Amino acid sequence: LAKTTQPISMDSYEGQEVNITCSHNNIATNDYITWYQQFPSQGPRFIIQGYKTKVTNEVASLFIPADRKSSTLSLPRVSLSDTAVYYCLVGDTGGFKTIFGAGTRLFVKA
Amino acid sequence: DTGVSQDPRHKITKRGQNVTFRCDPISEHNRLYWYRQTLGQGPEFLTYFQNEAQLEKSRLLSDRFSAERPKGSFSTLEIQRTEQGDSAMYLCASHRTGGARNTEAFFGQGTRLTVV
Numbered sequence A: 001l002a003k004t005t006q007p008i009s010m011d012s013y014e015g016q017e018v019n020i021t022c023s024h025n026n027i028a029t030n031d032y033i034t035w036y037q038q039f040p041s042q043g044p045r046f047i048i049q050g051y052k053t054k055v056t057n058e059v060a061s062l063f064i065p066a067d068r069k070s071s072t073l074s075l076p077r078v079s080l081s082d083t084a085v086y087y088c089l090v091g092d093t094g095g096f097k098t099i100f101g102a103g104t105r106l107f108v109k110a
Numbered sequence B: 001d002t003g004v005s006q007d008p009r010h011k012i013t014k015r016g017q018n019v020t021f022r023c024d025p026i027s028e029h030n031r032l033y034w035y036r037q038t039l040g041q042g043p044e045f046l047t048y049f050q051n052e053a054q055l056e057k058s059r060l061l062s063d064r065f066s067a068e069r070p071k072g073s074f075s076t077l078e079i080q081r082t083e084q085g086d087s088a089m090y091l092c093a094s095h096r097t098g099g100a101r102n103t104e105a106f107f108g109q110g111t112r113l114t115v116v
Helices: none
Strands: A009-013 A018-023 A032-038 A045-050 A053-056 A061-064 A070-075 A084-091 A104-109 B005-007 B010-013 B019-024 B031-037 B044-050 B053-057 B065-068 B075-079 B088-095 B105-107 B111-115
Touching: A009 A018, A018 A084, A018 A104, A032 A061, A032 A070, A045 A053, A045 A061, A045 A070, A045 B105, A070 A084, B005 B088, B010 B019, B019 B088, B019 B111, B031 B075, B044 B065, B075 B088
Parallel strands: A009 A104, B010 B111
Antiparallel strands: A018 A070, A032 A045, A032 A084, A053 A061, A061 A070, A084 A104, B005 B019, B019 B075, B031 B044, B031 B088, B044 B053, B065 B075, B088 B105, B088 B111
16 A cells, blocks of 8 residues: 655645645555545545546646656645645545545644 | 434443444445544544445454444444543545546544543
């Protein structure tokens, strides 16, 4: 199972773009990269999933370089409500069987 | 509301007692996962079902833990002879496989277990 490495925490201000990078050097050919968001006392919530290049949805973009050994979650114009923990998962079924790791704690300030 | 419900939301039990949690997944989802999450850590995979078959169990799942998913619908997670180290949030997620693209997993809000 691919192991992921993310920064432990990040701070930002409202309105800024936030980029969170995840390293997954041992990613396998069949693995997808999935990002989840978690608020306190709630289960994780799906943000975005990708396999290669760039994926964009209504809340985020996911950039994956050609070697797929890392990925970057981009949150445009964050607000206070984006303060949460963000997890990067890698696996052939979206990473659901992997250990999430401690994630990246994003704190958005006014 | 993700469509995955867990019951109870909170459980306080005395050490040595047995507890059982229930998860009702989204009805058309064939896969169901259980995770445990302690404070400040990410969710740790415990086990998962494909329909009614339990396909994988983590080494974290000691003999005191058992999970079932009769008829491939709801699932239960039982912890026997609880210990203080079992105190955690227990999360359930469901997922639909198939198709060319992987899909997201939907998580319930979890059951917070406190063993005193």
